[in-house]
Amino acid sequence: MKSLVIKNLHVTVDGKKILNGVTLAINEGDNIALLGPNGHGKSTLFMSIMGHPKYHITQGSITFNNKDIKKLSVDERSKLGIFLGLQNPSEVPGVNNSDFLKNIMNVRRDKPMSLFTFYKELEKAYQEMEMPFEFANRNLNEGFSGGEKKRNEILQMLLLNPKLAMLDEIDSGLDVDGINQVAKMINKKHKEGTSLLVISHYARLFNLIKPNRAVVMVNGKIVLDGKPDLIKRIDKEGYEWIKNELKIEINKKQVHSIGTCATKVALKK
Amino acid sequence: MNIKVKQNETKEILVEDNSSINFSIAENASLILKFVFFSPIKNISINGELKKKAKLKAVVADFSNGEAKMNAKILLNEEGANATWDLASLATKKDQKQFDISFIHNKGNTKADMNNYGVALNASRLVFSGTNHIQKKAKKSNTNQSAKIIVFDKDASGKANPILRIDENDVLASHAAVVGRLNDEHLFYLKSRGLTEEEAKALIVSGYLKPIAKNFDTNIQNKINKMIMEKCHV
Numbered sequence: 001m002k003s004l005v006i007k008n009l010h011v012t013v014d015g016k017k018i019l020n021g022v023t024l025a026i027n028e029g030d031n032i033a034l035l036g037p038n039g040h041g042k043s044t045l046f047m048s049i050m051g052h053p054k055y056h057i058t059q060g061s062i063t064f065n066n067k068d069i070k071k072l073s074v075d076e077r078s079k080l081g082i083f084l085g086l087q088n089p090s091e092v093p094g095v096n097n098s099d100f101l102k103n104i105m106n107v108r109r110d111k112p113m114s115l116f117t118f119y120k121e122l123e124k125a126y127q128e129m130e131m132p133f134e135f136a137n138r139n140l141n142e143g144f145s146g147g148e149k150k151r152n153e154i155l156q157m158l159l160l161n162p163k164l165a166m167l168d169e170i171d172s173g174l175d176v177d178g179i180n181q182v183a184k185m186i187n188k189k190h191k192e193g194t195s196l197l198v199i200s201h202y203a204r205l206f207n208l209i210k211p212n213r214a215v216v217m218v219n220g221k222i223v224l225d226g227k228p229d230l231i232k233r234i235d236k237e238g239y240e241w242i243k244n245e246l247k248i249e250i251n252k253k254q255v256h257s258i259g260t261c262a263t264k265v266a267l268k269k
Numbered sequence: 270m271n272i273k274v275k276q277n278e279t280k281e282i283l284v285e286d287n288s289s290i291n292f293s294i295a296e297n298a299s300l301i302l303k304f305v306f307f308s309p310i311k312n313i314s315i316n317g318e319l320k321k322k323a324k325l326k327a328v329v330a331d332f333s334n335g336e337a338k339m340n341a342k343i344l345l346n347e348e349g350a351n352a353t354w355d356l357a358s359l360a361t362k363k364d365q366k367q368f369d370i371s372f373i374h375n376k377g378n379t380k381a382d383m384n385n386y387g388v389a390l391n392a393s394r395l396v397f398s399g400t401n402h403i404q405k406k407a408k409k410s411n412t413n414q415s416a417k418i419i420v421f422d423k424d425a426s427g428k429a430n431p432i433l434r435i436d437e438n439d440v441l442a443s444h445a446a447v448v449g450r451l452n453d454e455h456l457f458y459l460k461s462r463g464l465t466e467e468e469a470k471a472l473i474v475s476g477y478l479k480p481i482a483k484n485f486d487t488n489i490q491n492k493i494n495k496m497i498m499e500k501c502h503v
Contacts, residue, residue, distance in 0.1 A: 050461050053453065074460035075468075090458040093419060093449050094476035103472055104462040139476070156462060 001028045002066075003164055003195050004049070004082075009060035011041075011048045011220075018044045020220035021060070026164065031196040033206050033231050036217035037239050037250060042199045043087060045217070046166045050084045051077050064164070079108055081163030085153040085170050087199075091141040097152075098122065098136035105159055125158045128188075130181055146173025154182050157189060165189065166197045171205040183208035203235040218242060219251045274298040274323075292317035296347070299324035305489055306333040307496060315341040319350035319379075328484040329368075331358040332496040337366040345372065345379035345410075354383040357481035359474065360393035360425070361500045371400035374440075377408040385416045385429070386481070388474050390500070392424035401442065402434040409439060416446040419477055421470060471501040 004026040011019035018041050026032060036042050048055045049062060051074040062070050069077055092100075101122060106112045113121075126133045129151050141149050150173055157165055167186070171179050186209050190196055200206060206228070214230035216223055218239070223246055224230060233241070243250050272292040274280045281301040284290065287310050294300050294317070302315075302325065310333045319325055331337060343352055352372060360366045372381035381401060389395040401412040418427035429446035451473065459469035474497050482493045 050457075052457050073465070074457060075463050075465050078461055078463040084461050086458065086461075090454045092455050092458065092473065094473050095459075096476055099476065100459075100462075100472065103464060103468065107463045107465075107468065160462070 002026070003028045003030070003064065004197075005061075005063045006045075006049070007061045009045075009048065009062065010058045011044055012056050012058055013044065013054055018220050019048065022217070022220070022222055024215065024222050024225070026195055026197060028163075028195055029190075029193070030213060031190055031209065031211045032198065033211040033214040033228065034197055034199045034217065035214060035231065035234055040217050040251070041220040042217050043168055044220075046084055046168050046197075046199070049077075049166065050074060050082065075107075078160075081161075083157050083160055083162035083165045085150075085157060085165065085167040087168040087172070089141050089149045089153055091139075091144070093139065093142065095140040097138050097140050100140050101136070101156070101159060104156070108160070121159065125155050128158060128185060129155045131155065147175060147178045150174050150182065151178065154185050157194075158185060161189075161192075162194055164195045164197065166199075168199045169201070170198070171200050171202060179205060180208065203231055206231045216242065218248060223248060272300065272302075272317075274300045287311060287313060289314045290317070294319045294323035294325060296321040296323060300326070302327045303484060304329040304331075305485060305493075306331045306337070307492065309333050309335045310337045310339070313339045315339070315343070317342075318344040318346045319352060321347040322349035323347070323351075325350075325352040327352070327354045328481065329354075329356040329358075330478075330481045330485065330489075330493060331356070331366070332493065332500070333364075334362070335364060337364070337368075339368045339370075341368075341370045343370075343372050343381075345374045345381060345407075346376060348376050348378045350376070351380045352382070354381075354385075355481060355484070356385045356387075356397075357478045358385075358387040358395060359390075359478055359497065359500060360387065360395040361390045362393060363391070364393040364395075366394070367396045367398070369398045369400075371402065372412065374401075374403040374407040374410040374412060377406065377410055379407060380411045381413070383414045386477050387416075387418040387427060388421070388477050389418060389425040389427045390421045390470070390474075392422070394426045394428075396428045396430070397446075398430040398432070399444075400432040400434065401444070403437050403440050403442065405436040407437050407440070410437070411441040413442070414444040417477070418448045419473065420448065420450045421473075467502050471498055474501055 002025055006024045009019050009022040034042055102118050131151055150170055211228045214228050215225045270288050270290050274294045276295040278298045284304045383399050385397040387395045397416045399414045401414050403410050414431050416429035416431055420427045427448045431444040431446045433442050433444050482490045
């Protein structure tokens with residue numbers, strides 16, 4: 001069964017073209033590594049699937065479980081079971097973490113949970129993430145370290161039980177123990193049926209979560225879609241060989257520095 | 270309304286209308302002064318003084334509509350006087366709200382703690398002006414002020430003017446003011462977890478303004494919660 005199907009997707013941000021015809025089909029149960037040099041549209045693809053208002057689809061289609069989601073609001077997409085673990089989760093002033101978690105769990109239920117059920121689930125999730133329960137009483141991501149924010153993203157994934165989880169550099173900012181912990185939880189969710197689309201620049205995370213497919217994005221397009229051994233090769237050799245083997249120019253103008261995504265470059269102008 | 274709290278006495282007063290207040294708190298006495306506004310308030314002044322070791326706890330929950338103006342001037346006139354002030358205000362639509370609050374330390378060993386929280390939605394304007402003034406010879410006085418406003422929409426505005434006037438050396442004083450604008454990334458983040466725009470806004474507004482509710486009885490608490498939801502259109 002197909003879960004997410006993207007056909008010939010073109011996306012602009014502030015008038016700058018970033019995706020140039022992405023075609024990708026995710027099957028239920030897939031665990032896909034999304035690779036590619038910085039600034040070639042990986043995060044943009046995630047933002048477009050989630051429906052961020054800055055990302056304009058000029059052409060192409062996105063369906064999820066055969067439903068056209070292009071016109072759905074961000075929250076409707078989330079309620080269909082799509083989850084985006086952000087590269088840089090926002091610090092939201094004034095919002096208490098546990099209030100937030102209770103709300104996002106309740107909006108996908110017919111009836112709100114009892115406080116008791118909520119605390120049970122919350123406590124379990126904190127234990128699984130090996131995070132101190134006091135985090136529940138802090139403000140949402142406010143003053144969290146990079147690693148704590150990433151753990152808080154995975155905690156939300158555990159509580160929301162998505163059908164598809166898109167994780168954008170979830171390993172950046174995490175220490176080794178953190179990566180192991182996060183990978184363990186990703187594997188747990190995958191076993192329970194969550195499909196995965198994961199961006200990372202490091203083989204360490206992929207060694208732990210063992211994708212069944214690897215997809216490479218260059219110049220705003222998927223240029224390779226194959227077996228996971230692509231990860232090893234790219235980890236060893238970088239992206240130069242793709243240029244030679246596929247005879248494509250890898251657009252370097254978009255790349256300013258490590259960690260600069262195409263959107264940021266577009267927005268700076 | 271004139272309020273006199275006699276020596277060693279404790280009084281609690283709840284104000285729900287547009288009336289101005291004059292108070293004086295005698296030695297060792299304490300006053301709990303609570304304001305809650307759901308209907309329009311025009312011009313309110315609060316003037317009062319605290320004597321030796323007197324205590325004031327003032328709480329203001331403002332959910333009124335339209336123009337609101339409040340002036341408060343509180344004098345810490347004798348040693349050991351201690352005052353706290355907590356205010357939460359929600360401005361929506363075309364509301365214009367201004368709160369001017371000042372604490373004046375006229376004697377030493379006095380303490381004042383002022384906290385103003387606000388949210389400005391739609392095309393409203395919210396201004397907090399706070400002055401903490403430590404006069405000469407008011408040694409070992411301790412004064413704090415913090416103001417936090419969050420502004421949601423592009424036509425809304427918020428301003429916090431925290432002023433410290435210190436005329437004595439041997440004192441403790443601090444102030445902090447933050448006016449934050451809710452940006453698209455915050456909203457996107459909350460929506461990406463399944464909250465509608467209104468639900469996301471209500472969650473943030475509650476986070477800022479709900480803590481004031483615990484100072485009131487359940488009836489008023491429920492009214493405050495209902496008001497937050499209504500004003501965010503949930």
